[in-house]
Amino acid sequence: MSEDIKAKILRDTVIVSGHPRSGTSITCQLVESAGIKFPSDYEGDEYNASGYYELEVSKDLSKKLIEKAMTIKNTIKINQVIEKLNTEKGVSGLKLVRIPVIFFYRHLADKIRAVFIFRNPADVKASLLRRGISSFTPSWFDNNNALIAAYENIPNSILISYESLLSKNDGVKELFKKIDLDIDFSLIKTGQRSQKHSKIILKDKEIRLYERLKELESENLKESE
Numbered sequence: 001m002s003e004d005i006k007a008k009i010l011r012d013t014v015i016v017s018g019h020p021r022s023g024t025s026i027t028c029q030l031v032e033s034a035g036i037k038f039p040s041d042y043e044g045d046e047y048n049a050s051g052y053y054e055l056e057v058s059k060d061l062s063k064k065l066i067e068k069a070m071t072i073k074n075t076i077k078i079n080q081v082i083e084k085l086n087t088e089k090g091v092s093g094l095k096l097v098r099i100p101v102i103f104f105y106r107h108l109a110d111k112i113r114a115v116f117i118f119r120n121p122a123d124v125k126a127s128l129l130r131r132g133i134s135s136f137t138p139s140w141f142d143n144n145n146a147l148i149a150a151y152e153n154i155p156n157s158i159l160i161s162y163e164s165l166l167s168k169n170d171g172v173k174e175l176f177k178k179i180d181l182d183i184d185f186s187l188i189k190t191g192q193r194s195q196k197h198s199k200i201i202l203k204d205k206e207i208r209l210y211e212r213l214k215e216l217e218s219e220n221l222k223e224s225e
Helices: 024-033 056-068 072-086 099-108 121-130 140-153 162-167 170-178 204-224
Strands: 013-017 092-096 112-118 157-161
Touching (some): 013 099, 024 092, 024 162, 056 072, 056 092, 056 099, 092 099, 099 112, 099 140, 112 140, 112 162, 121 140, 121 204, 140 157, 140 204, 157 162, 170 204
Parallel strands (some): 013 092, 112 157
16 A cells, blocks of 8 residues: 555544344434434435435445455545545444445544444345345345444444334433434334345344344343343
């Protein structure tokens, strides 16, 4: 890497991260209700009425970071993302659906908080198929393994299931307060879930990982009591 190209420092930021169709957009909406601003290039549609809370440059960069890590070109791109986030008034937010990428931002962050969201893999896959998406890289399994690693390595982070989020459980709201976010649960509407109790067949390792995620969430909720 050229000595003239150095990565910038990311100021106070909240990152929302989870596999696609796991509830990342509604989570961003809740985090935004706590005063965090998510710059975005994508408006809402029939699948996400409130919008996608993503920057085009960040979305494109995530793929390239997984493929080649911090090349000179990727450093230039990540600096563009960081500049965009740092120019926001107050605390900025960033959504990442390729979860391993969070480690690049973590190493450059002055202060970082993270909300990790996961969902029943059968419902995730069924929801993706409804949109004509048969596969995503990283896979659900690899992405959520990375989610656990990120949760273990970012102290100021919480782990929540999509199902618990939609239940509006008081414990979930307290969990957000653990990282100084006072969210507005009224933003979650009845019947918001797009897919529920899918009968899609899962691999054994996916079932085991989902059970592990639920165990971690339970531990997380107990710690917030």
